[in-house]
Amino acid sequence: MATINKAKLMDGRAVAKRVLEGTAAKVDRIRSATGVTPCLATVLVGDDPSSVTYTRMKRKRCLDLGMKPVRVELPEGTTTDELVTEIERLASDDSVHGILVQHPVPKPIDKRAAFEAIPMEKDVDGVTSRTLGRVILGMPAFIPCTPAGIMRLLEEYHVELDGAHAVVIGRSPILGRPMASMLINAQATVTLCHSRSRGLPTIVRHADVVIAAVGKPRFVQGGWINVGAVVIDAGYNEGIIGDVDFDGAIEPASLITPVPGGVGPMTIAMLMDHTAYAAAAQLGVEV
Numbered sequence: 001m002a003t004i005n006k007a008k009l010m011d012g013r014a015v016a017k018r019v020l021e022g023t024a025a026k027v028d029r030i031r032s033a034t035g036v037t038p039c040l041a042t043v044l045v046g047d048d049p050s051s052v053t054y055t056r057m058k059r060k061r062c063l064d065l066g067m068k069p070v071r072v073e074l075p076e077g078t079t080t081d082e083l084v085t086e087i088e089r090l091a092s093d094d095s096v097h098g099i100l101v102q103h104p105v106p107k108p109i110d111k112r113a114a115f116e117a118i119p120m121e122k123d124v125d126g127v128t129s130r131t132l133g134r135v136i137l138g139m140p141a142f143i144p145c146t147p148a149g150i151m152r153l154l155e156e157y158h159v160e161l162d163g164a165h166a167v168v169i170g171r172s173p174i175l176g177r178p179m180a181s182m183l184i185n186a187q188a189t190v191t192l193c194h195s196r197s198r199g200l201p202t203i204v205r206h207a208d209v210v211i212a213a214v215g216k217p218r219f220v221q222g223g224w225i226n227v228g229a230v231v232i233d234a235g236y237n238e239g240i241i242g243d244v245d246f247d248g249a250i251e252p253a254s255l256i257t258p259v260p261g262g263v264g265p266m267t268i269a270m271l272m273d274h275t276a277y278a279a280a281a282q283l284g285v286e287v
């Protein structure tokens with residue numbers, strides 16, 4: 001076990017706490033201006049234990065902030081049409097301001113069709129193609145919560161992105177792709193890697209900023225990390241293990257996110273904040 005140099009840790013819990021203080025203030029302003037409580041609907045299909053836990057955590061966090069959670073649970077075996085109908089119902093319900101469809105959804109469901117049923121103004125998790133298009137173009141949108149949280153962490157720790165070489169490992173529509181776009185928009189030079197990339201260790205060795213979003217425990221080795229690089233571990237694998245070999249990477253890194261306590265708390269904080277913003281926009285309140 002490496003000695004942990006606390007000065008190198010990017011404390012996602014502390015930054016998330018600050019984000020959530022701002023969210024609570026927005027919720028108060030919305031309620032005093034309109035009498036309406038911001039509301040997030042969480043939609044869960046099936047009973048995958050991790051997904052059950054994640055949706056429960058999100059509802060609890062809503063309650064902690066004075067927001068209203070609406071719980072929609074559909075059985076395993078729900079069809080794409082049934083799920084889309086449920087999302088459309090929430091979309092036309094004025095008392096619901098944000099809609100989160102917990103993923104992964106069970107295999108037979110057309111996930112894309114389900115996501116696209118969410119209207120952009122309620123897409124607080126940033127999953128629709130319209131949102132992704134806006135993120136790529138740097139237009140206002142509810143940025144997918146994990147990359148949004150990572151950007152906020154990079155800002156809070158004054159990480160210089162202009163002209164930096166950022167390597168993003170993973171190209172999923174909710175994480176790697178929007179992350180790469182946001183880094184490009186922040187003037188970084190970005191290399192986006194995936195499972196077919198050749199010579200990954202060499203590419204990572206040239207990075208000033210490494211974002212690991214792979215879904216494989218301790219995949220990124222300490223020996224791949226350039227001295228002084230900033231290492232962001234978005235991974236959250238079974239056993240609460242990140243995608244980076246933390247013990248190996250902390251030595252060369254200048255800053256690194258721990259798992260847990262790094263990117264995870266930021267993701268949920270951004271979801272809450274987006275929901276408050278969505279409610280404000282729908283109710284015509286300045287926050």
Ligand SMILES: NC(=O)c1ccc[n+]([C@@H]2O[C@H](COP(=O)([O-])OP(=O)(O)OC[C@H]3O[C@@H](n4cnc5c(N)ncnc54)[C@H](OP(=O)(O)O)[C@@H]3O)[C@@H](O)[C@H]2O)c1
Nearest residue numbers: 146170171172175194195213214215234235236263264267
């Ligand atoms: N902290 C949070 O709140 C939060 C939120 C969301 C996700 N996560 C975590 O972030 C990680 C990624 O999530 P995701 O939803 O983006 O996963 P995903 O959809 O499974 O995407 C994983 C990406 O990693 C790439 N990859 C897989 N094996 C690779 C290899 N050997 N070399 C290089 N790239 C490889 C895949 O490449 P291909 O495209 O070529 O298949 C894919 O683009 C997971 O650990 C997940 O639990 C955390």
